[in-house]
Amino acid sequence: MNVWWEADSYNNPYHRTQSNRHLHAVQAGGGDPLQQSLLDALQGTPPNVFLCGRMYRPSDGVHFKDGYDFYEIGFEDDTTQIALQLASPVAELHRLVGKQQIVGYEILTENGQVQRTVFQDGTTVTVNFGKSNWTSGEIIVEGESWIRSY
Numbered sequence: 001m002n003v004w005w006e007a008d009s010y011n012n013p014y015h016r017t018q019s020n021r022h023l024h025a026v027q028a029g030g031g032d033p034l035q036q037s038l039l040d041a042l043q044g045t046p047p048n049v050f051l052c053g054r055m056y057r058p059s060d061g062v063h064f065k066d067g068y069d070f071y072e073i074g075f076e077d078d079t080t081q082i083a084l085q086l087a088s089p090v091a092e093l094h095r096l097v098g099k100q101q102i103v104g105y106e107i108l109t110e111n112g113q114v115q116r117t118v119f120q121d122g123t124t125v126t127v128n129f130g131k132s133n134w135t136s137g138e139i140i141v142e143g144e145s146w147i148r149s150y
Helices: 013-018 033-043 078-097
Strands: 053-058 068-073 102-107 114-119 124-128 134-136 139-141 145-149
Touching (some): 033 078, 033 124, 033 145
Antiparallel strands (some): 102 114, 114 124, 124 145
């Protein structure tokens, strides 16, 4: 099982610049609740909402050569509330597939914005990172959303 750390949490924008990971057309890294929820749904990983209060970050934004600064993220912050709403269905999905192997993965569009994962029990998660709806036969995935099917 993979668990994101604070740099990949839904509501922590201060570590986003530390991520150089790109999953095809999608940048990984926290601070964007919607994008992180889509990545977690695709991979079957548990959601991570940062609620710890005070945290440190590198003063220069990436490395600690200039020391560090402190910041706080609150439970009542708008981004945290959005993150919690997005995390709930991802957590439910993780309960179903979190201990299963990924047995299939495919990129469904040339630009990489629609991707699909198949889990061991046949559960299929199709994620649309793009803004426009994506259709294939009877399957419709709205922009910036995901669906689960069997």
